Structure formats: C-alpha cells, structure tokens
Amino acid sequence: MEKSNYNFVSKNRRPVEDKRFVTGHGNFVADIDRPDMLHVAILACHEPSASIDEIDFSAALKMKGVIDVITGKELASATKPLMNGLDTPNVKRYSLAVEQVRYAGEWVCAIVAKSRAIAEDAAEKILLKTTSLKFVLDSEKALLPKSPIVHENHGSNILLEKKFVWGDVFQDFKKSDHQISYNVNWGRNSTVPVETFGVVAEWNAWKNILDVWASIQMPKFSDHIAFVLGLRANQVRVHYDVDVGGSYGVKRGIKHTILASYISRKLHRPIRLIEDRLENMRSGDAHGPERKFDVTMAFDSDGIIHSMKMRALDNAGAYAGRAPFQLGKPIGAIVGPYTISSVEYLALSVTTNKAVQEAVRGFGQAPTNYALETGIDRIANFLKMDRMELRQKNLIKSNQFPYIIPSGSEYDSGDYQTVIKKVFASKNYKELIKERDLLRKNGLMAGIGIASCLEPSGGNSSFEPLLNSKNKTTTWMESCQLNIDASGTVTARIHTTSSGQGHETLVSTIVGEILEIDPDEICIARPNSIESLPGNSPVGSRMAIMLGGAAGKASKKLKEKIIIIAAHKLGFKKSELIYQKGSVFAPDGSSMSWDEIIEFSHRRIDQLPDGMDPGLASFDIMQVPTGGNLPKDDKVHMYPCYSFEFHLVLLSFDPIICKPNIRSYTVGHDCGTVINPSIVSGMTYGGIAHGIGAALLEEFAYDDNGQLMTQSFLDYLIPSSHEVPEIKIIKHSTPSPHTFFGQKGSGESGYLGAPAAISSAINDALSPINISFLSLPIRMSLVSDAIANQNE
C-alpha cells in the first residue's frame, strides 16, 4: 500500500484491550469456573534421575474429596508421546514421568480432588519409592562417551548435531590478518510470566468435543492435543478468547493440557490445572536456552571481519521440547547486521537432567546476538580500535539491500547508519566517553555498552526442515476473516489467543485504515479453534506482518467487492470509481453510499452483478512473504523482515558492592512502519527490561546435586521498577518491501540486544583492571568477588 499519510496506522490510538485490564475484567484462565470442576495437584520427584519402583497412593485415595490419582504408566497406556518436530523417536515425553524421572521436579502423579488444597494434602500421602540413577547436568559432560545417558533408548545425549559451512570459510580464514577465539555462555533463564500456565479441560461426552481453556501461545495447539489423545482435530475446541497473562514464547503447556484433558475424558468432569509458582519454575517445562558458544573470528588489521566459526552447544534439559530448534532460528541472522562473508556453524543440542526448555522470546536469537557482539567488542579491543569505528566498517550499508547472508536469508531493508546517527544525535558519543571517564576519575567503575543487532521477523518456520530433513514445512500462515453485517457494522475474526501484543488493536486499526471507517466501531471476535481458519499463533515476531497482513488483504477484498457493486449500479468501470469512507464516487458526480451497498449486498441480489454472492464477507489465509522454499545445499531463506536495533548504555558501579547503576539507556529502533506507536514502544521497553534481567539477575541455577536453587521470586530475580532505568527510544522507519504497510516485527525488540549491551558496558567498566565476564548473568556478587580477589 503506497500511502504516506494514514488515518489510523502509526497514530496514537488507544489499545482497545486496555479497558478490561485496568478494571480487573480480563478473562484469564484462572478466572474460568466450570460446573462440577475438579482440581489437580502434582506430585513431583525430587531426584534428578531415578527409576520409579513403586507409587502407593492408596492412602491418598481414601481421603475425603479425593477422586483419583493418575500415574505416568496409566497415561502412557492411553496417549501418544508429545511431539517435538525432531527425528528422535526414542526420546519419548509424556505429561507424567514413565518408569523413570529425568530431572528434579519432574511430575510423577496427578492427584484429582474437589479442591486444589485437598489435592495438595493428598499428594503428601503418596509413597513414592525410587532408585537413584546417575545424572548429568553439564552440556559438555553430556557429550562425553562415559556420560550417563538421559534417554537410554536414544543411545546418546545428542538431540541435534549439525554442521553448516556457508561460503569459503577456509579461504577467508587463510587470507585474514588475524583471528581471535573466545567462549561465551548464556545462562539458563526464561521469560517467567507473572501468570503461571493454566488449563481447564472439559470433555463433553454428548457432543464428543473436548473444550480447552488455556493460557496458551502455541502454534497448532489443538492439532497437537488431538494427535496425542487420539481424537480428531475437530473434536478439540480451544477457546481463543482467554487472555494470556504474559508469555513471550513459553506458554506452551502441552503436557499440562494433555494431562488435564485425559483426566477430563476419564472422569467426565471439567478439570482445572493451574501451576503454582514452584511448579512453574521447577517443572513447568518452560526454561529458556542455556548455551555455550565457542567462536573464532577472522579479520584484517583494518577491522574488516571476513569469517566466523561458531559452535553453539545448547543444554536442552531432559526432553527435546523446542530447545533444538532454538539453535535454528539464529541461522536466519547468523552474521547479525554485518558483512561477514562466510560462516561455519555447528549446532549441538544435548539432553541433561535439567528441566525442559520452551520457546523464549527471540527463539535463540538473543544468545547468538550476545555471542556476536561480544566478538565485535573483543576484536576492537585486539586492534585497539574504537568499538563504533569497527562496527561502522562492518555494518551492511543501506544501498546493499536486499542483502543475502551466507546462510541464505535475504535481509529486506535497513538503514543502520542513519539509526546510529540519530542515536548519537540524541546522545553524543564523545560526550558519553567524557562522562564515563569523569565517573572513573571519581572512583567508580564506569563503562559504555554498545550492541547492534537484528530482529528476524515474520515467523517462518523454515529452520525446521533445515534441521530435520523429514520435516517439510514450507508455510506458516495466518488468517483473518471479515464480515459486514446487514446493519453495516464490521466484525473481524482473529484465530489465536493474545498475551499482551494488542492484536485486537492491530486488526481494528488496519481494517479501519483500509475501509476508512472508525476502528473503534469494529468488533474483534475470537472464535474457538474449531470455528477458526488456520494460523500459527503469535510466535516469531510475526503478527504485525502476518495477522496485520491477513487483515489488510481481507479488507482489500471487501473493498474490491464494494467497488464492483457500485460499478455495476453506477455504470462505470471499477477503475473510474473512487472509494472514500465507505462510499463510492463516480466521475459524473453520482455515488453509492455505504448504506446502499449494505442494502444491495444483504437484501437485493437482483441489484448485484450476475453471479456475485450475496453478503459482504471475506477472509485471507496469508502465506509468509518470501517464504515457501525448502532448504537447498544447507541454505534457506528464513524471515521476510529484519528489524534493526542499536543500544547505547552508560553504566557504573562502585568497586566494592558493584551494584550496577544504568545511568543512561538509549536505543535506536527501526521496525519499519509502526502500526501502533505505544504498543511498539512498550514492547521495546519491556524487551530491554527482560534483557537487563538476563544480563544481570536471572538464572535457573542448579546445584551439583541437580536441584534447582532458584525456584521462587526470592531467588530468581526479575527486574523491578528499581532495576529498569528510564529508557530513551530513538525511532526510525525503513519500511519493508514485503509487507502490507511496510511493517516489520517488534515483539522481540529490546531483548535481542540488551543483554549484549549490558555485558559490553560491564566489561568496558572492568577493562581498566583487566577483568572480563564471558558468562551471563553477571551478578553483582561475581563482579565484587572478582575485584576483591584481584586486590588480594
């Protein structure tokens, strides 16, 4: 759509979702009460690895109010294993442990009772006899030949091992003046939403339908449930009008849902399973990547980087989950915003006796960006070159787009130099250096953090066939349906849950823009999965592009029909007519109003062109722009759009306590055309806050016995309003050529660069005393200890 002045797009329109939330009238899963509903509590095993010898739940069953106790053995006899998208048939995962537990906290029994409290009381009466087995926690150790194997039948701990060579790595290394190698570690953390995962499942035996209300953000969720339970997909009715209390990727409670659904079918009662915080942290199977990188960069004395070798070893935890694929997405931006011409990439994912991973915001991109940016800083340090000068030399230039990277993805558009220039216009780099040096003179450790990185967006899933040749996925569609009713009002249907992304605002803004009607008068409906067209949920920073695109295309189809109706009545060619605010005008001054068009389409088929269907409805099932190809020669084009962000941070701390004080945080952000400014800026602020947590605070830390030590909010520290500083966003827009309005994704913005930027700032602060940290999170206690040790 070529139009620079929009009526509603890019305007400060109030998000329509907000009103229900500020009054406490959201519709979250825990708010759903069903008649005769039963409640589930979980018995977990505390051992990291053990065989299950006996489960005696006779005393529990005798308790008043206890209805049933379900074991893994029972469940496995009635359901298929959960799917993981890989070719690993012997890594079987069920909702409850079967014969063996593989991480501390793994679910062993489900206790069903009239209340959650009774179920929890009953859990304490169950006698669980186990035999301890050897376990492995460290990913490198899991690779060793003598390591305990988490899934014996699989034969090793390796879930994925795939090496890629893109471009002439050998020659590029040979011709380069220098190379440096380094290791960085991304600590195990996650998005940890304030709402835990929850599900209510209700089997309706008279209609043969399973109703599911869940705080879910998962592609093909209902299909997965149906497959595992042996139902037809059209027997699973997932309700998309449930508000999801934060997700950022991890709300994929498929194991919870299968369990609750199975119990509901067995007992013919609605079943509610809401995680408590301990279950969520320890065994909700929602941890994020834990990744070790070994990187070697080859570059010349003038700072030009030619090639990179990267080994990424991910600690998947006890079952596959989505962990291995999170090594795949970063392939779509493996060189970041830089002109590195060849790459060798070894993606390794191993099982260990830790909790299971799920998709986390950015799907592996934030760790990779952290590894890349650390390298850029280290090369600058090696060459004694300013970090910005080095970046400027290697950044892709605006006249180089579309730019194809070695691994096959084509970057759509960008103007990185202008974004950076705008950031420095707001925060002068030389002044910032002076400010840092002044802080240092005053006895503080002070550092400047820099990160420039990309947000691949549009949620294509082509990393799946790239990592698993049996997986032939080439589409990752999203859809939207529109109807103009007989009174002329517009309803749009969207086919997913939302977890704060503002999809109702997105769709109403776009439909309003194209039909030139007030978006606040458009109703957004969320039918359930049976009534829905296909979609893939809000993953991969895709909904502005894909749901927005489908809404835009469906609106255009409606507009087209309206113009055809008017052309028929007014006796003009379509091309001669002008559509304006719902009415159609002809060159001779005649016109057809919205009301007449509604009247014709709903009541007067005799007035419509021959063969035209009555009514005014449309839909669009949108394919990912630029997608559709299977990998060839280990290369594939992944994402239609690439947003850019540039972080500039000044941070200081005293050398004793080392509590970081983020003195200024500026971020340049270019996600193309912005649909709703306050939604996009909110995403960016929130992503940075999340990144600050990953860089400084958050870690699922296990002790040597395989016990999770950070399993409450007292020890897994989430940034509060004290830890997140005021942040200045500098906006720029380089529209994407591939999308409806030129929009790109923004759902992962901030998070993809903030950890790298904070790490960069701390290492700059410590550089005068030759200390550096190559592992996240960089907790203040670690910094304090390192300085103290050096002073001893």
Add this chain to the structure above:
Amino acid sequence: MKIELNINNSIKVYDVEPRLTLLDFIRDEMKLKGTHAGCEHGVCGACTIILNGEAVRSCMVLAVQAVGDEIITIEGINAKEERTGELNVLQDAFCEAHGMQCGYCTPGMVISAEVLLSKNSNPTREEVREAISGNICRCTGYVQIVDAIMLAAERLSGRNRK
C-alpha cells in the same frame, strides 16, 4: 469458621476455612476475579489490594485475619461506575499511556498507584517507581506505567486539563 468481612464497602458474614488466604477468598468465594495470583509468596504484587488504606498483598494474609479491616479490590476502586464501564482518572491514564500489555499485573499496579496518589498527589517519577517497586511487570519495563501514573497525578491535581 464464620467471620464478618468488609469488602468493597459490603459487610457480610462468610464461612471460611481458617487456612484460606484472603486472595483465594476474594477470587474463589467472592468471585472477584480482578485480583490475580502471581507468585503466592509475596513478591510479585499481582494480588495487591487496599487494606485499611494501604497496598497489601492478599496472598500473604489469611481471610480470617482481615476481620474488622476495610478491604478494597480493583473492582471497588471505582465502585459507582464499575457496572457502567466508566474508568476513573487513574485507570483512564493507564489506557492513555498504554501502561500495560498482557494485563495480568495491571490490577495490582493500579491499586498500588491508587494508594500512592491518595497519599501523595504530586509524586516524582522516582516516588512512583518506589511505589510500584513491589509490583512485578514482565511486559512493559515499567516506563509507560510510570508515565501513566504521572499523567493521572497531573490530571487529578488539575495541572493537566487536556
């Protein structure tokens, strides 16, 4: 046991289990679903209510401990307009600044802000940050929440009539 509780200016006798938290009582017995459970150990603030004029975590109080206290939940802060869908100035400012995303922490956030503004009509951004520091928001990075509360303070004190 039977207790008399004052919730949203309605005083009634309830029969509750002694171990029931005020949070579970509000949600499951009163069916007031705007107060949310987040951590249930007093850190996240999603369950914040007003108890005798103070912002209090309802997960850390037993229902039986609240006898004689005046309790206001998110549904009660704009009680007169609750059914009409009208927002009070603070709620409206949260919408104006989009001081939320998923909406889960929002009721607790609004309650903490309400208590702040009842005591300090002209807070600084730092004071706002202090007041909401016991409310975890995972979505917003707090910036637009602080904006919203500052905007509400301005409007309530008549400094901004726009």
